[in-house]
Amino acid sequence: MSFVDTWRRHDFGAVAARILAKTPSDVRRALSRPRGSLDLEDFAALLSPAASARLEEMAQLSHRYTLERFGRTMRLYAPLYLSNACANVCTYCGFSAHNRIKRKVLSDPEILAEAGVLRSHGFGSVLLVTGETGRVGREYLSSSLRLLRPHFAGLWMEVQPMAEEDYAALAEEGLSTVLVYQETYDAAAYARHHLSGPKADMQFRLATPDRLGRAGMKRIGLGALFGLSDWRADAWFTGLHLRHVETAYWRSRTSVSFPRLRPHEGDEIPVTLFGERDLVQAACAFRLLSTETELSLSTRESSRFRDRAVRLGFTSMSAGSRTNPGGYSVEPESLEQFAVDDSRSPAQMAAFLRSVGYEPVWKDWDRTYDGFGGSPGAPAAQGALAS
């Protein structure tokens, strides 16, 4: 059964109202559940205003569960923007088709140049990011994966939703992780913010994790762009989606990301408030709902916040990110998709992690498992690329 059927059974406004109506005793019950046995009503309670008063307890539990499952480690990765060409008109995105920016699709030599910089920083995992255009489809991505495969153990992707057979083919090329954020589960808000282009098809996007699961993708990443609609309801629907993926595609790992709206090129749009305190509440609620899922935080957030977030349940972070194609070496001055806040280098981020007793993890997979021969180690053994 597709998640679309599950999603249809829940009215967004009714979910938002149900969360608002949760009481302190609902929160107390959720917090007293044994680990791993929270249901989606407990999750709703933890997302509610009533849970705000118990945030420190939620954080303590989230920290404890995360420590027991993941240890004192933090996975580091970097985005590699391959293209900013995009056919979609979205109110919140710097790459939106109506924005008059220079469009670029990286060539093979440019991809390798960017990869070289990331390898020299020590990254063993890279997240390929693109806009949505016919030029950057299965062929281009397959070719990019083949190009990058000798240099990275972890090949991840955050691009437009694709067909199941495309995902299966890309997995064969070594793709292990696909992140597809729903942006919002509120149909009205979705229509308001995705004005035209293929992305306006909300249901195709909703069913993407199902296609990934059927294609056997090793890790499936979910998330909402918090701020487009009521964040509590969007977080709850993301949790509903997570439960669906965890039970239907139980061989796949999952991750949840917490992008927030950031300043960008284009029109000002009204956004709902999703502050740092809300972000902490959402992340801790996810950790209590699922002790296994990875929680990811991007460089959209400030260094001050990210430093604290290490102990709040997050398990992976991007570092030193550039959000423009060619941003690491080819065209560092071109327009970014969104502004990063934490501009520390990967080395500085790693040093910080060590200083608080955490181990930065640069590589957690090896290409030999996929039958491609060994992966470069991290971060000491860097190949010819980095030189």
Next chain:
Amino acid sequence: MSNTPLVIAGVSFTSRLFLGTGKFSSGEAMARSLEASGTEMVTVALGRIRTDGESDDILGHLDRRRYRLLPNTSGTRNAREAVLAAQLAREALETNWLKLEIHPDPKYLMPDPVETLEATALLAARGFVVLAYVHADPVLCKRLEEAGAAAVMPLGSPIGSGLGLESRAFLQIIIAQSRVPVVVDAGLGAPSHAAAALEMGADAVLVNTAIAAAEDPVGMAAAFRLGVEAGRAAREAGLAAGRESARADATSPLTAFLGEEAR
């Protein structure tokens, strides 16, 4: 007291207690025990009943309008034998429901996971409603679900042992991730075990020895009924328990940086 019906393969059950029919001293004792238990589904060993149309002590005492029959493949040792037994059961008892149990080992009667998975796929493809008896193995239960099992029946402890929920930690995982009903089968020795299984979130339990071999099977059947109902009611009422509740550690707060409003 709320009691949501249990649904297996589209069929609703009010009672979440399933009974075995072996080991009773007589057909009459069995019939009275079933009555007292409130059960709506009973399992019968194909090997024990007469399939030649002659009168049978077990079937003769079963009102099939009240009790759904769940033939089982007890005694089979591999998938091939189980499929043959299933086909015979479907013909003889006119039901496509089946409790699949395959135990090559006559001493402990341990279910064979490899043969069970294979037989489940074969039988589901032939239209059987398969309830598969297995170890409390979470991965196996997911594989059975994918193979088309209508329900999984993980064991609580070795069959006939009466030890209760020795497999509790694994049952919890199975219950948490299953998309088909979970019926805890085998090893339940007391109504409190049945109550605990339902409290944990098991959808139902199957009991045989603890009732059939009790000094007063009818009394014990009634006691199990109460245990199952109590466990289910507690589950639906939302157990307040849990000693794992967080205590905020004031010496190293994690959220103080968020500002004055953080408590």
